[in-house]
Amino acid sequence: MDLSFEAESPLAPPAELLERLPSYDWLLQGSGRQIFFSPLEAPGRSQEQRSWSFFLEHRVPVVTEEVAREALLNFVNSKCCYGSAAAGNFIIQELKQQNLCRYRLETFSESRISEWTFEPFTNHSVDGPQRGTSPRLWDIKVQVPPMFQEDTKKFQVPHSSLVKECHKCHGHGRYKCSGCHGAGMMRCSSCSGAKRKAKQPRRCQVCSGSGRRRCSTCSGRGSKTCATCKGEKKLLHFIQLIIMWKNNLFEFLSEHQLNCPGELLAKAKGENLFKDENLVVYPIMDFPLREISLASQRGIAEHSDVLASRARILQQRQTIELIPLTEVRYWYQGKTYVYYIYGTDHKVYMVDYPERYCCGCTII
Structure with missing residues (x-):
């Protein structure tokens, strides 16, 4: 298997991988993160006359x-x-x-932030655009905490899920170990690969005279499980709603x-x-x-x-x-x-x- 080396994992996959979701086209532009607010029309009430x-x-x-x-x-x-x-x-x-x-x-105020996020896909059912149009952020009803008590909660926006190949390991589930370059073995640090220590007739006891030892980073496997998809090879991308009170x-x-x-x-x-x-x-x-x-x-x-x-x-x-x-x-x-x-x-x-x-x- 031709595995690439581990790379920096972006916050979201490239925009061209994601279909456009109704009402959420703006997420595919700019930074992929936007703050929403809803103007609140307060019922009018007259100025009270107070006696001090x-x-x-x-x-x-x-x-x-x-x-x-x-x-x-x-x-x-x-x-x-x-x-x-x-x-x-x-x-x-x-x-x-x-x-x-x-x-x-x-x-006491409420603000809502939406952003793309992802998690390993484990072959469960996908609530995607085929099930309907995603509701607007301020149309999603949630339980408000008691007044004047601060809180933050995260929700998955309905019908916003998409399954894609992991953009970090390119769908392999693993990537080459950067310590041994995929070989599984490394030069012995005790004898520097010479099989014997300098000025000593006996062979190196650390590597048993082979000059190489098993890579401690990948335990000799030559590759490591992708930390992004946890070895699942695919990712579930979805829009996450973050509500802050x-x-x-x-x-x-x-x-x-x-x-x-x-x-x-x-x-x-x-x-x-x-x-x-x-x-x-x-x-x-x-x-x-x-x-x-x-x-x-x-x-x-x-x-x-x-x-x-x-x-x-x-x-x-x-x-x-x-x-x-x-x-x-x-x-x-x-x-x-x-x-x-x-x-x-x-x-x-x-x-x-x-x-x-x-x-x-x-x-x-």
């Missing part, structure tokens, strides 16, 4: 000295290198509290004057003030904090622009949360220190603690 009076009246419980001490003590006890004496004996000088607002927009996120945190890192506040636990979930949501126009209204308008516009050409929107959800933040200034052994309490679960952030030791651990 509850926001002006809403108050997160004020952090008292007792709460501030308890929060610091819990924080210190969670650190192996922090002593608890300072946390129990410091004097609070000032409590400065500020409430922040966090706006979050979630847009993604939760696109836009977040904005209102400005604050306290020196607490924004990345901590962005993840802080807050109290929900407002939630709006629908097929599409409208920008918030009249929130008491204008920067939140502007963030809502910007987030919705960004998601619309980014997703319009590559996905369809299945659901949107926007929320506003109130994030409490308190700066605590305290005195201990003649020096003033500062720490911050943030979130409704009273997390603590501090840079300098007066009773800190080194025990060799890594402090985060």
Whole structure:
């Protein structure tokens, strides 16, 4: 059998090998991969009139000295290198509290990508063009995961299968071993084919004096099973539909004057003030904090622009949360220190603690 050597396997066979499938001619042009999106016509609904009076009246419980001490003590006890004496004996000088607002927009989208792919053909039934016309990608019905939960699934497009000779081994199921060039034997690496080692009268024990040994790459066969068709000689080509559900996120945190890192506040636990979930949501126009209204308008516009050409929107959800933040200034052994309490679960952030030791651990 005249076997060719192994070559790089292309993503898909040459275009001339594939018949044109109805509705899928574009796959035989260009890169053989295309993204589809379906414009979604959302049912119209009027802009809701909202009253934000509850926001002006809403108050997160004020952090008292007792709460501030308890929060610091819990924080210190969670650190192996922090002593608890300072946390129990410091004097609070000032409590400065500020409430922040966090706006979050979630847009749950679905995008569909189709591409040619192949697998070894094992003589099973073929769902090809003779069984009908392949449906358009957005006409293929699939089970959508729960809203706002990301997922990716792959499907074989009906009536798109074609059986062709393997383009890597040319239908042989095997290819010549590149190690021994199809001979099955190689020159002995111990004696370099001389049958005896230099300056030694005895014959080479590795090759038993033959000067050659069995090829370890192909186990002496001279050929290897084609990795593309797994020795089946034929490939089943079909159009694969890849569906990706993604939760696109836009977040904005209102400005604050306290020196607490924004990345901590962005993840802080807050109290929900407002939630709006629908097929599409409208920008918030009249929130008491204008920067939140502007963030809502910007987030919705960004998601619309980014997703319009590559996905369809299945659901949107926007929320506003109130994030409490308190700066605590305290005195201990003649020096003033500062720490911050943030979130409704009273997390603590501090840079300098007066009773800190080194025990060799890594402090985060």
